Amino acid sequence: EAGVAQSPRYKIIEKRQSVAFWCNPISGHATLYWYQQILGQGPKLLIQFQNNGVVDDSQLPKDRFSAERLKGVDSTLKIQPAKLEDSAVYLCASSLARWDTRYEQYFGPGTRLTVT
């Protein structure tokens, strides 16, 4: 089966510009996650969707970050305006169900964002 797809793979922008990332989860996966991975650190959950509803966005900087998951499939994560500290790899993951840890989270290749 096809894995989690993300685009673009790399993005370089200047601070105060906006950027958007796209994720297509594995077909049939109800739960979608966006993580931020800063160099030298483990991934940090930004937002978690169950179908097209948000179930956890407690660590999303809502003044500049937004995310949506239209029709419970694809998702976009947007940053507007970007700051230097947003330089990181943004990972998308999906799983069949969030309440059962028997269901593995599958990760996409990530988008590496550099803010200059």
Add this chain to the structure above:
Amino acid sequence: GDSVTQMEGPVTLSEEAFLTINCTYTATGYPSLFWYVQYPGEGLQLLLKATKADDKGSNKGFEATYRKETTSFHLEKGSVQVSDSAVYFCALSDSWGKLQFGAGTQVVVTP
């Protein structure tokens, strides 16, 4: 809140050496525990997991045992290969599936 602490890297080993990466956690409730691996240029992959105390997860020669009494989930492999060079992440999941990752440990295996 929940947290994961793992040993800092890089860990440099010769091929066929024994590998141990320490991982300890702090959590309320009864988390599930995971090891993820990130090979150069690739995404995160689940390596193994354990969902309750005393469970042993194993895959590709790697093993880790869920030790509730010491709140640990140390990763071990008896004989590493060059292809095991990667960054290894310990993680825990609460009952809602939210993953909390450690900082990662880079492992470098030399021929």
